[in-house]
Structures are given as structure tokens and as C-alpha cells.
Amino acid sequence: MIYFDNSATTKPYKEVLQTYVTVSEQFFGNPSSLHKLGGQSEQLLEQARQQIANLIGVHSSEIIFTSGGTEGNNLAIKGTAMQHRNRGRHMITTEIEHPSIYEAYKQLEQLGFEVTYLTPDENGFISAQQVKNAMRDDTILVSLIHVNNETGAIQPIKEIGDFLAKFPKTYFHVDHVQGIGKVPLNIKESHIDLCSFSGHKFHSVKGTGFLYVKKGVTLSSILTGGSQEQEIRSGTENLAGIVAMAKALRMTLEKQSQMKSHLIELREQIMNNLHQIDKAIINSPSYNFAPHIMNVSFVGLKPEVIVHALADEGVFISTKSACSSKSSDVSRVLQVMGKSDQVAGSAVRMSLSYENTMDEVEKFNNIINEVIAKLYKVTR
Template identity: 40%
Template structure:
């Protein structure tokens, strides 16, 4: 079995699984309890938060635990919108954001907020000049992802941060769910960025756990009200075993991360060069300024889901761009935003590699691809 769908989810690291099971079986206390069992749980919660904060280069009190990327994205958009409504009601997001951002923005539009979508160029990069032109006196938030989940474009966060440097009343949010381990932490944890969303299952941690960095002094209206956990900002009993496992997974992911990225980029380069030689292959991802792990391509005249299932028959697992849209047979939103014709966009499939993959798997993939390409070519004639 070859798993090339790591942008959808990653296998939990064995060390993270061990941490999860150890905590789940040995530490039964609720961190909110006053007795000794609660104190033990609180110490582990604090230690996990501290480790994550050190890895991200922020303060421990700036790290908040969520249920995943979707909650984090929703919390930022809705939390900023309602917190800052007295000062403005205009929000800018890019038109290639994850549905967690886009759908939250669309809902806010029904609540009276005005939403503008910053366009991208034909490669999927946000046009900073176009984004700048959208900024108004009443703009309260700009949200742009770090790495596009469909084609892997690394967005120009530095340029956007510079654009917002003299606009302190505008909050800047980065969805870095696809970023950790794929680009350097400092490339998305920029000083001007106010909020950062992460999700554990994208870096070999457990599902159902996310991290939201809220920089000191930045305010968000809570989504959840209740017992006052997470410093009265997110009420619900913390999932301590999963949080501890997330801290372990992040430490593992960021150990020798530059070397891991280089290894993944090398595998991507081999696949990229091989696919480029096929006349009916369209490459939507490139090497420069793209994530080292994501390669999206299509075979002209063959729908993406057909390609996915053809590879599945050989126990090779890839996807049609975003996992969140694949079962809905939806055309990749990023490709639409890139003005890719629908007939070509519907052919798109995504390979997403990981440092746990190897060159033997790449060679097997290319062998199977050659066979399938020949079969598809005969059918298309």
C-alpha cells in the first residue's frame, strides 16, 4: 500500500500514539478539578501548551486548544467580526481559502458583514496589489492561508504583512493547517500575524485537536460559552490525552524539518519531471514557491475521480484536490479561481507526499502511472 494523500490526513506517529494511550490510561483527572488528580492533569496541560508555544516561538498564554482547523478558522472569522463590529464590518479573504474560511465568511455576510475576496493569479498566488485595493476604512480582518491545500502555492504572507504593517486596526489571520512541516515556522509565524490556525492530524498528531495562536492583546468573541476553560475563551473540558499527543507530534514534526522538507521535495521533483514528459498531462503545481509535498496534475479527457479509483485498484492512494470536496465531486475551487477551464479542472488529482514516503514508492507510482496513462490514452482515442 502506498499512501500519497497526506494533505488529507497523516498517520499518527507511533510516539504520539504512545503518549495518547499513556495519558488516557494514567491521568484521569479533569484539569478544572481542585483535587490532586486535577492538579496533575493541569500540570500536563500546561507543559503541553508550553512545549507547543516554544516550538512556535510564541508565549504559552497565546496558545489555545480547539477541535481542529475548522473550529479555529470559524473562531477567528466570527470572533473578530463580532468583537470589532463597532469599528467596522468589512472582511477580506482570498478566493482560494479552505471552505472553513469561505463558508464562515459567507455566513457572516448573512449577518450584515461585507466580504471581499482577494483574487489570485494563474498559478494560485494571492495578488497583493489587488488585495491592497480592497482595503477600506472599515476593514477589520484579512485572512489568507499559508499553503494552498489544492495546488500547494505558498502565499506571499510577508508581502501581505508588510502591506498591513501601518494598519494596526486590521487583524491578520493565517490558516497554517497545511503549513507546519511544509514551510519554515517563521514563514507563517510572522510578527504582524495576529492569529494562526493549526490542526494536529496534518502533522502526525491525533484527529479532533487543533491549535489557535492568539497573539497577546488580540481579542476574540468566544464561540463556546460554559465552564470558562482556556482562560475563559473556549469553554469545554480539554482533551488532555490528545493535547499531550499533539505536543509530541509537533516536536517530532519540527525535528530536522528542513532535512525532511528537502527529502520530500526531492521525491516531488522526480514525479514532476516524469509527468511533465507526458503530452496529455497538465501540471497545476510547480516546484518554485510551492509546497514541497503537494503536486496536482490532470490527464486531459479523464475525470479526476476516475484516476483516483484507478490508482486505488493498485493500492496507491491519492485524491481529487481537497479531501473536503472530493466526495461531493466538486471542481477544485482554487483551479476555478486560477481561471482553469472547467473541462481541465475536473481532471485534477492531488499527490501529497510526506517524509515517511520513499523513492521506491515514487518509482512504483510512476510505473503504475505509465500503465494507466496508456490505458486512458487508448480509451480517449
């Protein structure tokens, strides 16, 4: 099996699964309970919170545990909107956001908020100047994805953050789900107020994540009913998942520091081969790109047909975002980049992890060459 769908989800590390089982067995008490078992669970919860905070360079009180990137994005956006609606009802985002951000803003528009959607250039980039031009006195939030989940384009977060630092009443939210462990991001230096993370994107178990909430930033809760997570996110914490996530994050960041060139080398081999395939159109940028995401269109072929044909050969890739890959619509991200419906409607995505090997890449190149050639022959 060759698994090149790591942007959809990663395979949990064995050590992470072992941690999950151990914590589930030995620390099953509710962290909110007053008895000894609850106290032990609470202590372990705070140790995991401190470890995660240390790994990303923030204070432990700025970590709010969630169920993943979708919840983190919704909490950051809707929580800001509800908490600060009396201060302003204008928000800024882009047309290339993950569905969990894009649809959250669409919901807020129905509630009377005004949203400015920035359009990327042909390479999928948003500029700081666009943000500057869109700013208003009543702007309360700016949301940007750091690494685009479909194309791998890296947005100028630091430059935009430097500009927004001059507007203390405007919060800056960054979706770092695809970037963590692959593309470094200094939260403090980038003047980020809110930052979303998802555990299953860096080899933890599903249903885990966290939201960085800068000290002093206030949010309205979207899940109420308890005092957990500083009363920002009610619900019994997924202790086993959280501790496992802390370990997965540490292991992934260690691999990032030790294997910086590994993903780039794998990507180069795949991209070199894709450029040789007739009718292939590369949608990922040739600069400022994440080392693990590649997007390509084979015009005239349906992406789901390509995905299934490769799966028959033991190769697993995807179309669009995993959250919307079962939809037959063309890629919204590619459309707003100026791609034709034919190109946007025939795109597939390959995404790597540090666990992938050059041997897998070589096999993949041979397989995709054969599969695409056969599919084009059938469609003639």
C-alpha cells in the same frame, strides 16, 4: 501500500499513539477539576501548551487548543467578526481559501458583513498590492491561507503582514494548516495576529489543533459554556490528544530541519514523470511552491475514476480538498486561477510526508503511467 494523500491526513507516529494511550490511562482526570487528579492533568496540559509555544516561537498564553483547523479558522474569523462588528464590517480574504474559511465568510455575508474576495493570478498567487487596494477604513480582518491545500502555492505572508502592521485595528489571520512542518513561517516577524493549526496534518491524532491568538487580540467565543482556554473556547480539553500533538509537532519540526531536501527530491521525481505523460496538465506553480503538494489534471478523465483505479493498485491520492472531495463539483481553486472547467474538473492531488521514500516514488511513477494509459484507452 503507497500513501500520497498526506494533505488530507497523515498517519500518526507510533510514539504519538503511545503517548496518547499513556496519557489516557494515567491522566484521565478533568483538567478543570479541583482534586489531585485534576491538578495533575492541568499541569500536563500547561506543559504541552508551553512546549507548543516554544516550538513555534510564541508565548504559552497565546495558544488556544481547538479540535483542528476547521474550528480554528471558524473561531478566528467569526470570533473577530462578532467581537469587533461595531468597529467595522468589512473583511478581506481570497477565492482560493480552504472551505472552512470560504464558507465561514459566506455565512458572515448573510449576517450583514461585507467581504472582498481577492482573485489569484494564473499560478494561484495573491499579491500584497491586491490587499493594499482592497483595504478600507472599516476593514477588521484579513485572512489568507499560507500554503494552498490544492496546488501548494505559497502566499507572500511576510510581505502582506509587513503592510498590515501599519493598521493596528485590522487583524491578520493566517491558515498555516498545510504549511506547518513543511514551509517555515515566522509568526512574530510576519505580524500575524491569528494562526490556525491542525494536529492530524503533522502526524498527530485527529480532533486536535490549536489557534495562535496574539496577546491583546480579543475574540468572541463561538463555543460557550465553560471557562476553559481563557474563556475563548469552552469544553473539556482533549488532554491525551493535546499532549500527543505536542510530541508530533516536535518530531515533525525535527524532521523538517534534518530532511529539508528529502521532499524536494521526491517531488522532482514525481513532477518529472508527470511532465512526460501525454495530456497531463500541471496545476501547481513552478516557483514558490510547497515541497509536498502536487496538482495535475488528466483532461477527459474523471478524477474519482483515477483515484479508485490507483487505489486498486495500492496507491492512495485524492481530489481537491479532503473536506470537499466527495463533491462532484469542479475545483473552485483551479477555476478562479483561470483553468477551464475541463481542467478544473479532472484534477487530482498527490501530497507527501517525510515518511515517504524514493522507492515509493519510483513505484508510483510506474503505476500511474500504466493506469492513466489504460484509462485513456478505455475512453477512446
